[in-house]
Amino acid sequence: LTQLLKDPSLFVTKAFVAGEWVEADNGATFDVTNPARGDVICAVPDLGRAETARAIAAGEQAQKEWGKRTAKERANILRRWFDLMMENQDDLGLILTAEMGKPVAEAKGEVAYGASFIEWFAEEGKRIYGETIPGHQPDKRITVIRQPIGVVGAITPWNFPNAMITRKAGPALAAGCAFISKPAAETPLSALALAVLAERAGLPKGMLSVITSSDAPGIGQEFCENPAVRKLTFTGSTNVGRILLRQAADQVIKCSMELGGNAPFIVFDDADLDEAVIGAIACKFRNNGQTCVCANRIYVQAGVYDAFAEKLTKAVAALKVGDGLSGEADLGPLITDKAVEKVEEHIADATAKGAQIILGGKRHEKGGTFFEPTIVTGATQDMQFSQDETFGPLAPLFKFEDEDDVIAMANDTIFGLASYFYANDLSRVYKVAEALEYGIVGVNTGIISTEVAPFGGVKQSGLGREGSSHGIEDYLEMKYICMSV
Ligand code: ADP
Numbered sequence: 001l002t003q004l005l006k007d008p009s010l011f012v013t014k015a016f017v018a019g020e021w022v023e024a025d026n027g028a029t030f031d032v033t034n035p036a037r038g039d040v041i042c043a044v045p046d047l048g049r050a051e052t053a054r055a056i057a058a059g060e061q062a063q064k065e066w067g068k069r070t071a072k073e074r075a076n077i078l079r080r081w082f083d084l085m086m087e088n089q090d091d092l093g094l095i096l097t098a099e100m101g102k103p104v105a106e107a108k109g110e111v112a113y114g115a116s117f118i119e120w121f122a123e124e125g126k127r128i129y130g131e132t133i134p135g136h137q138p139d140k141r142i143t144v145i146r147q148p149i150g151v152v153g154a155i156t157p158w159n160f161p162n163a164m165i166t167r168k169a170g171p172a173l174a175a176g177c178a179f180i181s182k183p184a185a186e187t188p189l190s191a192l193a194l195a196v197l198a199e200r201a202g203l204p205k206g207m208l209s210v211i212t213s214s215d216a217p218g219i220g221q222e223f224c225e226n227p228a229v230r231k232l233t234f235t236g237s238t239n240v241g242r243i244l245l246r247q248a249a250d251q252v253i254k255c256s257m258e259l260g261g262n263a264p265f266i267v268f269d270d271a272d273l274d275e276a277v278i279g280a281i282a283c284k285f286r287n288n289g290q291t292c293v294c295a296n297r298i299y300v301q302a303g304v305y306d307a308f309a310e311k312l313t314k315a316v317a318a319l320k321v322g323d324g325l326s327g328e329a330d331l332g333p334l335i336t337d338k339a340v341e342k343v344e345e346h347i348a349d350a351t352a353k354g355a356q357i358i359l360g361g362k363r364h365e366k367g368g369t370f371f372e373p374t375i376v377t378g379a380t381q382d383m384q385f386s387q388d389e390t391f392g393p394l395a396p397l398f399k400f401e402d403e404d405d406v407i408a409m410a411n412d413t414i415f416g417l418a419s420y421f422y423a424n425d426l427s428r429v430y431k432v433a434e435a436l437e438y439g440i441v442g443v444n445t446g447i448i449s450t451e452v453a454p455f456g457g458v459k460q461s462g463l464g465r466e467g468s469s470h471g472i473e474d475y476l477e478m479k480y481i482c483m484s485v
Contacts, residue, residue, distance in 0.1 A: 001041055001042075001094070001095065001098050004094050004325075005091045005094060005095070006088075006090065006091055007088060007091055009196065010088060010091050010092065010095065010193040010196055010197075011042075011095060011189065011193070012189075012192045012195075012196060013043065013044050013192075014044070015044065015047050015051070015192070015209075015210060015211060015212045016192060016195040016199075016208070016209055016210040017047070017051050017054055017058075017210075017211070018054055018055055018058030018059075018205065018206050018209060019058065019062075019199075019204075019205025019206050019209075020205075022045065022051070024045040024046050024048070024051065025047075025050055025051060026048075028045070028046035029043035029044060029045055029046050030044065030046045030185060030212075030214040031043050032044060032099055032186070032187075032188060032189060033099075033186075034098050034099065034101070035100065035101040035332070035333045035334070035335055035336070035368070035369055036101050036322075036323040036325065036332060036368065036370075037323065037368075038368055041098055041099060041189070042189075044188050044189070044192070045212055046213055046214050046215070047211050047212060047213045047219075048215060048218055049218050049221070049222040051211065052180065052182075052211050052213075052219050052222040052223070052226075053222060053226060055180050055209035055211060056151055056153075056178075056180055056222070056223075056226050056228050057228065058178075058209070059151045059178025059179070059180055059206050059207065059209065060150075060151050060178065060228045061206060062178055062204050062205060062206030062207045063148065063150070063151065063176060063177060063178040063206075063207065065204065066176060066178070066204055066207055067148055067176040071125050071126045071128065071174075072126060074122075074125055074173070074174060074176070075122040075123065075125050075174070076122075077201055077203055078118050078119075078122035078125070078170065078201075079118075079119065079122045080200075080201035080202060081118050081197055081198050081201035081203065082115050082116075082118040082119040082122060083201075084197040084200055084201055085111060085114070085115035085118065085197055086111075086112065086115050088193075088197065089108050089111045089112060089115075091193070092107075092108075092111045092162065092193055092194075093105075093107040093108035093111050094107070094325070095189050095190055095193050096110060096111065096162055096187075096189075096190045097324040097325050097332070098189070098325065099161065099186065099187045099188075099189045100158060100159070100161050100186070100187050100190075100335065101288075101324050101332035101333045101334075101335060102287050102288070102324050102332050103327075103329045103330065103331070103332055104324055104325055104327060105327070106286070106287065106324075107324065110160055110161075110162050111162055113163050113449065113451070114160070114162035114163035114165070114166040116450075116451040117163070117166040117169075117170040117451045117467065118166050118169070118170045119451075120452065120467070121170035121171045121173075121174040121471070121472060122170070122174060124174060124469060124472050125173075125175065127469075128146050128175065128472065128476065129146075130143060130144050131143070131144040139485050140482060140485075141483045141484075141485055142480065142481070142483075143481045143483070144478055144480050144481070145478075145479050145481065146477070146478055146479070147176070147476065147477055147479055148175045148176030148177045148475065148476065148477075149175070149177060149230045149231045149475055149476060149477050150177060150228070150229070150230030151177065151178045151180065151228050151229050151230060151231070152168070152172045152177045152178065152179050152180065152229070152230075152231040152233060152475065153182070153219075153222075153223030153229045153231070153232050153233070154168045154169070154172075154179060154180065154181050154182065154232075154233045154234075155182045155216065155219070155220060155233075155234045155235075155236065155240075155244070156168070156181070156182070156183055156184060156191075156234075156235050156236070157235055157236045158184035158186035159287060159290045159291055159292075160287075160291070161183065161184070161187035161189075161190035161191065162190045162194065164235045165183065165190075165191055165194060166194070167451070167455075167467055167471070168181075168233045168235075168256075169181065169208065170471075171466075171471045171472040171474070171475050172231075172233075172475045173203070173207060173208070174472060175472055175475035175476050177231065177475050178206060178207050178208070178209075179208050179209075180208075180209045180223070181195075181208070181209065181210045181211065182213060182216065182219045182220075182223075183210065183212065185212075185213065185214045186335060186336075188210070188212040191210045191212075192210055192212070194210075195208055195209075195210045216240075217243075220243070220244055221247065223253075224244070224247035224248050224251060224253060225250070225251070227251060229251075229253060230253060231253065231254050231255075231256075231474070232244060232253050232255045232256075233255070233256040233464075233474070234256070234257050234258065234259075235258040235259075235292075236258075237260055238259040238260040238414075238415070238460050238461070241257045241259040245257065254474070255464075256462075256463060256464035256466070256474045257462040257463045257464065258292070258455075258456060258457070258461075258462045258464070258466060259292070259415075259417075259457065259460065259461050259462045260292055260389050260415055260417070260460075260461060261292040261293055261294075261296070261389060261415050261416075261417030261457060262296045262297065262386075262387070262388070262389050262413045262415040262417075263283070263293055263294060263295050263296050263297070263417065263418045263419055263420065263438075264296075264297045264298075264299060264409075264410035264419050264420070264421075265279075265280055265283055265284070265295035265297070265298045265299070265419075265420040265421070265446070266298075266299045266300075266406055266410060266421035266422070266423075266432070267280075267298070267299070267300045267301060267304060267308055267421070267422045268301050268421065268422060268423040268425075268428065268432075269301040269302075269303040269304050270423055270424045270425050270428070271304070271423055271424065271444075272422065272424070272444075273304060273307060273308055274311065275422065275444065276308065276422040277311045277312050277315050278315075278446070279420065279422065279442075279444070279445055279447075280295060280298060280312060280395070280446060281312070281315055281316065281446070282446040283295045283420055283442070283446030283447065284298070284393075284395045284446075285330070285331060285373060285393055285395075286447075288331045288332055288334060288371075288392065288393050289390065289391060289394065290339070290392065292389070292417055292418075292461075293418035293440065293448065293449065294389075294391075295395070295420060295446070296385055296390055296396075297379070297385060297386060297396060297398060297409075297410075298379075298395055298396060298397050298398065299399075299400050299406050299409065299410065300398070300399060300400070301399075301400055301406075302400065302401050305397070305399045308397070309358065309375070309377055312375060313358055313359050313375055316359055316373050316375060316395070317359060317373075319331055319373050321364050321366065321370055321371075321372070321373070322366065322370075331393060333366075333368055333369040333370045333371075334369040334370075334392055334393075335369070336369060337369055339369065339391060339392060340369050340371055340392070342390065342391065342392065343371055343374070343390055343391075343392035343393070343394050344362075344363075345384070346383075346384050346385050346388075346390045346392075346394055347376065347394060349383055349385075350376050350379060350383045350384070350385065350396060351376070353380065353383050354378055354380070355376040355377065355379055355380075355383065355396065356376060356377050357374065357375075357376050358375050358376065358377055359372075359373065359374060359375040360372030360373050360374035360375065360393070361374050361376075371392060371393055372393070373395075374393060374394045374395065375394075375395045375396075375397065376394070376395070376397065377397045377399075378397075378399075379396035379398045380398065381398075381409055383396065386412070386413070387413065389415075403428065403431075403432070407432060407435045407436065410436060411435075411436065411437045413459075414459055414460040415457065415459060415460055415461045416437050416438045416439060416457050416458035416459035416460070416461045417438060417457035417461035417462070418438060418439070418440040418441075418442065419436045419438040419440065419441050419442070420441070420442040420443075420445070420446055421433075421436075421441075421442075421443060421444075422443075423443075424444075429443055437458060437459065438457070438458065438461075439454075439455075439456045439458050439461065439462075439465075440456075440457075450467070451468075452467065452468055453467060453468050454468040454470045454471065455467045455468075
């Protein structure tokens with residue numbers, strides 16, 4: 001990896017605690033592997049609660065001085081961090097692909113997307129406005145100010161090793177909060193590279209720490225039990241989200257939760273089918289199906305079902321599977337063997353219940369965790385993927401007749417993150433967009449992620465929103481000052 005990088009100093013194998021690059025207190029490490037090749041890239045320090053507590057204490061101290069700076073000074077440092085991320089986009093992309101597997105073009109895209117949150121919130125930080133409210137008595141003057149909530153603990157997944165961190169770190173730091181990041185154990189290197197650049201940008205010591213650890217539950221407990229932590233922000237599975245919410249209850253810590261999805265993608269008979277195919281591929285096969293906004297259930301109206309299946313099959317068959325670092329792959333490997341087993345389980349369950357495989361269906365001849373992009377027809381609501389996110393390259397096609405039926409099927413899930421549909425009839429577009437019980441609705445598009453819009457789910461997909469002008473609210477507390485004059 002070092003040989004591939006223009007700036008090898010971005011590849012670091014130490015953790016970043018309280019502004020220092022450190023080993024674990026007990027010297028422990030864990031391995032980071034390349035999922036495309038299965039080989040070990042390096043080992044990183046395996047930190048525990050003691051180091052996390054030091055990071056939190058340093059953060060609590062550092063944010064006092066950071067909070068006294070003007071918003072513009074803070075914005076300038078964040079802006080520099082953004083610029084450095086973009087200047088080093090190629091290297092950050094290579095590091096990301098090496099540890100996570102997505103094709104390098106997609107990884108660079110993620111770096112730009114990740115950086116956009118730092119740019120956006122650098123700007124938003126200048127606009128943390130207050131309010132004045134007409135008093136309730138003649139001598140009363142009422143002012144509302146918004147202040148940083150305090151030290152933030154952040155736990156993030158492996159599927160977006162860069163962007164899931166920046167969209168939390170951006171608003172936290174802009175609001176004035178110290179940020180303690182616990183990246184996924186599969187992908188610590190992107191987080192560490194971000195920290196190198198933050199340090200270079202002039203972020204004061206202690207404002208950002210990166211806790212590399214194989215003991216996620218232990219770090220989660222420290223975040224929830226350490227009284228200095230006032231905010232927990234998590235992206236990951238709904239199961240772990242529930243655990244963290246319960247733990248956070250003890251100290252009544254404010255939580256943001258970006259949890260699982262089970263996105264429906266609906267193609268109505270008045271849709272532009274070619275556009276719908278392009279959207280379905282972008283939405284289903286981005287990151288090889290490993291995103292929480294990936295289409296998990298594709299509902300196609302009966303009149304266009306066969307035509308859509310045929311067009312989709314042709315387009316998906318052309319996707320190239322391979323090593324993300326080769327520069328030629330459209331789809332990389334899956335993250336782990338467990339992830340492959342889940343895809344296999346969903347396919348086996350579906351075919352046992354009557355679905356037909358019309359493309360792919362098995363492990364790829366490249367071996368390892370590579371899997372053939374797969375399409376099944378005849379999908380029904382009793383199949384596992386109707387309840388549970390596959391998180392892999394499996395596109396199940398459901399057939400429906402009626403608009404109300406498909407809305408009911410689309411909403412028949414505990415999740416409510418992203419949804420998509422293709423239609424051209426204006427009144428249908430409004431009706432369906434309003435009826436879908438989701439935090440995000442893509443209409444005639446398969447790509448909805450942007451720093452300018454509020455991202456987040458309803459139902460058991462989460463709490464809070466990330467990005468947009470709303471994204472900073474989760475890191476602020478309102479204070480009402482009542483003055484008698
Ligand atoms: P995924 O399936 O994406 O790995 P997880 O929810 O298991 O989803 O993981 C998301 C993040 O949560 C990772 O950083 C992981 O280390 C962390 N994590 C897993 N279990 C726990 C836990 N009990 N407490 C805190 N963090 C956890």
